[in-house]
Every structure is written in C-alpha cells, then in structure tokens.
Amino acid sequence: MGGSDAELRAIAELCGKLRIFAVVGGAHRLSNGHSRHNSLYVLSERGALITRYDKRFLSNSELGGWYTPGTQPIIFEVDSYRFGCAICIESQFEEVFREYERLGVDGVLFSSYGIAPYFQIALRAHAGLNCIWIIAATPVQKAHKGPAGVIGPDGDWAARCAALPEPDFAMAMLDRNDAAYDIPLQKARPWRAKARQGDIYREKMVDDPRSRDRNEY
Template sequence: MKISIIQTEVSYKNKRENISRVSSLLSAAKEIGDLVLLPELFSTGYIFNEASEIHELSEKFAGSQTIESLRSLAKKFNTVIVAGIAEEDNGQYFNTIAVIDKNGLIDRYRKISQTNIDRQYFSRGNQLTTFKYQGVTFGVAICFDLWFPEIVREYSRLGVDILLHPSNFGGEQSLQISRARAIENSMYVVTCNRVGSDITKDLTGIYRGCSQICSPDGNYLIRLGDAHTLATVELDIDVSSPKQVIAVDLNHERDSILSQLKTNITKHN
C-alpha cells in the first residue's frame, strides 16, 4: 500500500486556488500512492473572524464542486483522495473528511473532538468511519481527535490497519501523540498537516507542517519539514493476517494496581 501525503499551503478562503495547488503537485509527482491524504479543511483554511465566513464556504456534498474536482483528480491519477472539506447538511455545519474515488464520494467522517475554534463554527460528529481499500482497513481521525485515546482504541477494536490523521496544528504535541497512538494500538498513523497561516483580527494560526507516518512499532517512515510538498511512502501491510485486537478490562487493571499499591504501602509501614 502506497500513500501520498500532500502537505499543502492553504490559500485562505480560495477553494479554486487550493484545488489547483493539489492538482499541480499531483501532476508534477514522479509517483502517486494508491491513496492521497490532504489536510483538515484544505480548501478553505481553519480560523475565521466570524462563523458566517466558514458557513458561506461550506458545501452540501451532493453537488459539491470541491468533491467533483477531487473525483476528477482521483480518476485521472487512479487513486483515492481523502480530504478535509467544510460540510453543510440540513442547516448544520461540520468539519468533515471526505473519501473520494473515481466515481465520487465513498464515505465521510465528521470531527468528534472539538477545539474551542471548532465549537464556534461546527456541529460535533458522533460516529467513527472505517473503509476498506485493497484489502486494508482504514480509519479517520481529525487533528484534536488523536488527543483522546478512547477514539483510537475503538478504531483498533474495529481492526483498523491505517489511521488517517488530517490536521491543522502548530505545536509539537500532536506529533508526539500520533506516535504514541501508533504504538499503543499497533497501527500505522498517517498525519497530514498543513503549512502556512490563517490571520484574523483576534488570532493568527501558524501551521508547522512536519507531516509524518508512524509504524505500529513507533518508527518514523517519513517526517517532512515545512514545505508545500507531496511525498509518497510504501507501507508493508500483511492483509492475509487479521489484525489482533487485545481487549483490556480497565476496571480490573485499575483494581489490581490499587491493590498492589496498598500491599506495598502496608509492607513499607
């Protein structure tokens, strides 16, 4: 399974330009993966002065021009594209990841773990998303989702081989958390972060890039810098061997640890 990360510099509120930048990187690439991952909200930016600004940019996925453009690129380059797009659905707005192949929209994931910024603009998602492609099981988590181990643990229980992690972050913590989740859950974690900045009257977001792929044993298969770029990596996955999911009784583990601590304290006294 080959995966391409597009670490794009987002042109603020300019969907046409952002799609053009993705198209240019794909056209110039020597190799394109079986799946192409784009950042969270790649077509619009993430921080706005007013919620109305991102709401005006949000799209109903039936008839979405952004999805149609990505469908055309998926067909042209014989790949599946996974991309962050602001979605409108029945008067609600979501920070959404769309999964798109040559025929159009396959599936979607709506961000569950909201930052203070998300809560100003978007409704909260309420379900996980998995899909199979070439025998590999994928899950999707957006940026801050990875800070909550329960989400990734549930994906592990569902047999996910590769967790796709589109992001907009500026700090180092998310990079370390991505690696921790890969090790904890014995899965690949593919983090695609953007570069550039969003500048509003009250807040400036500066995005570090540093997209990376962590293997289940915590090794880095690639770590990018802060450039607008496309990189392709091959992941070695044995789909003939089902993923082993380990169920842990957390209450039993807690009680066992507390019991041991009490025993040690008694001995010490």
C-alpha cells in the same frame, strides 16, 4: 457533497482519471441553520464518494457556533487494508484511536492544520500503543510546525515530508508481513487484545487467603 461542491467534484473526477483514492478535508453543510461539520471526504479510485468522517471531538471555539460534532467513527477498505479517520484536536483523545483499534483498522488517516510537537508525541504514542499506522497530513504553510508523514505501528516515523513551505509527499509501504513490524503487528497487538479481555489473568489467579490480605508486607 458540501464545502465547495465544484472543487470536490473536480478532485473526485481526477481520482477516477488517475485511479487513486483520496481523502479531502472540507466543511459539510447541514440543513435548518445548523452549523457545518468539520469533515473528511473519502473518494475512491473510480471517483465516487465512499464515505465521510465528521469530527466528533471539537475544540471549545469550534463548539461555539463554528461546527456541529459528528457522532460516529467511519471505516473504509482499500486493497484489504482498513482505515479510519481523525481530525486535529482528536489527537488528544486516546479513545478515538482505541476505538479504531477495537474495530480492526490497520491505520488512521489524520488531518490537522499544523502538527504541533505535542500532537506528534500523541500520534506516535497512539500508533505504538494500538499497533496501527497513522498517516498525518497538514498544509505546507504549517509544515514548519510539524510536517506531514507516516507513523508505523511501532510508533516511529516511517516517512516524513520536509519541514518547508513547499509541496511534498511522504510515501511508505503498508505491509502487515513486514519483518520490521513483526513485534507490534504479530505479537503485541494480538497479545494486548487478550490482555484487555482479562481472561488470561483470571485463569492464573490463585485462591490464596494471603492474596486478599492488603496489610501483608
């Protein structure tokens, strides 16, 4: 695996015992002296490694010999729901979340060492603009800067942990048919997909010479 192999294997075994999925952060070792990846390991309810996400947008410090950037998004499926992953400063890159929306994910699992207020604003915006869930995790010792939680596809927090340095869980039901998310999931998301393609606007264009006169008031 990478990182602390023994710890990751122990977590994988526990996933198999409890029949749960888990996404676990770690540093993935590379060969030939290359810097490690900053990664998220996705473990199945059978204790198997499904896939690994390697952070693609690194900070200036990370790029200075700490880590090697990843190259692609990852998608995995749990009970017909599709998920992607993102890490820390990637909250500031809207293209990460736009790409996942185009790839048809239902949610993005986001991990960060602290979720600063402007990270929270960005994550809520990404969730609302792309009509996806964002599940944000952070260590308890950084909860005072912004605790873990689940953001709904409407951009609002569906659940949050307490902003205290104590272990806690944020739990929310992901339901595409939830009436509370009818507008973002059943109306806004499909409409925005059509709007981005542009055909619905080209069909409404009028061939009027006046529309080409930019000096007309």
